[in-house]
Amino acid sequence: MTAIIEVQNLQMKYGKEEALKNVSFSIRKGEIFGFLGPSGSGKTTTIKIMTAQLTHTGGQVSVFGQPASEMNKGHNKSKFGILSDNSGLYQRLSIEENLLLYSQLYNLPKSTIEEALAFVNLQKDRKKKVNQLSKGMMQRVVLARTIMHKPPLLFLDEPTSALDPVNAQHIYNGLRKLNELGTTIFLTTHNMEEAELLCNRVAFLHKGEIREIDTPLALKKKYSDHSFTVELENGENHVVYNGEQGAVQLMEWMKAKRVSRMYSNEPTLGDIFVQITGSDL
Numbered sequence: 001m002t003a004i005i006e007v008q009n010l011q012m013k014y015g016k017e018e019a020l021k022n023v024s025f026s027i028r029k030g031e032i033f034g035f036l037g038p039s040g041s042g043k044t045t046t047i048k049i050m051t052a053q054l055t056h057t058g059g060q061v062s063v064f065g066q067p068a069s070e071m072n073k074g075h076n077k078s079k080f081g082i083l084s085d086n087s088g089l090y091q092r093l094s095i096e097e098n099l100l101l102y103s104q105l106y107n108l109p110k111s112t113i114e115e116a117l118a119f120v121n122l123q124k125d126r127k128k129k130v131n132q133l134s135k136g137m138m139q140r141v142v143l144a145r146t147i148m149h150k151p152p153l154l155f156l157d158e159p160t161s162a163l164d165p166v167n168a169q170h171i172y173n174g175l176r177k178l179n180e181l182g183t184t185i186f187l188t189t190h191n192m193e194e195a196e197l198l199c200n201r202v203a204f205l206h207k208g209e210i211r212e213i214d215t216p217l218a219l220k221k222k223y224s225d226h227s228f229t230v231e232l233e234n235g236e237n238h239v240v241y242n243g244e245q246g247a248v249q250l251m252e253w254m255k256a257k258r259v260s261r262m263y264s265n266e267p268t269l270g271d272i273f274v275q276i277t278g279s280d281l
């Protein structure tokens with residue numbers, strides 16, 4: 001499959017501070033790629049470099065086969081959408097008026113406004129002025145604007161950080177649909193559940209370095225201790241490991257019909273992050 005983004009040995013220094021150290025990854029067309037890491041690990045810096053808002057101090061970054069610095073050229077701007085907390089919305093205009101202005105800027109049909117409003121579940125609030133919106137509503141308006149011109153590549157910097165679970169689910173469904181239609185998505189998040197639900201592959205960033213990169217399933221297998229928890233009818237919980245000893249014990253309980261529940265102790269992405277870095281998200 002074609003790589004849409006290629007990052008090799010990326011380094012970024014802000015003065016003496018090294019924000020990114022030899023970061024390498026490649027993103028294929030059609031992937032939802034999760035860039036996960038705690039605050040200050042370098043996620044936003046990476047997005048800014050890939051979208052020509054910042055110039056890196058070392059390594060190579062190409063997007064759509066061109067150096068990332070080309071992404072601020074007019075002919076490239078319609079190829080991607082960026083969602084960040086820097087909203088740039090007209091505060092005194094309504095949601096709908098903001099989207100209308102944006103549609104005119106990109107010469108988009110009016111139908112795209114309806115689609116975008118539905119995408120973020122804001123049809124009923126369309127007449128509200130931006131300066132009267134909650135943080136979560138504002139985030140949804142910016143997301144609506146980001147997806148309106150249907151770019152083949154989306155950079156989403158913590159797209160659901162201010163959303164309640166219902167609206168977050170609505171956005172996940174929308175993003176999955178866009179992805180099914182071919183959109184490649186680069187997503188940063190602190191939310192490990194979001195990453196598990198959405199991403200085909202994830203990278204763990206810690207202090208400017210990639211510590212792991214793989215599918216959520218492969219990472220879970222790699223960091224699993226292959227144990228199961230068995231809950232017995234009398235309420236006792238036992239951890240049983242894969243192997244002969246575990247099998248004999250389990251068989252005894254099963255023969256005696258004592259097993260009430262059994263589940264795998266597979267780690268979550270959050271557990272794996274803690275295991276790798278020794279720190280929490």
Ligand SMILES: Nc1ncnc2c1ncn2[C@@H]1O[C@H](COP(=O)(O)OP(=O)(O)OP(=O)(O)O)[C@@H](O)[C@H]1O
Nearest residue numbers: 014017018019037038039040041042043044045046
């Ligand atoms: N303009 C800047 N000047 C100096 N240092 C900066 C600048 N922008 C970011 N940094 C530093 O670079 C490091 C990475 O910051 P970055 O914003 O990329 O992290 P992040 O992972 O996106 O964090 P968050 O999740 O809080 O948004 C941090 O130590 C930050 O202080």
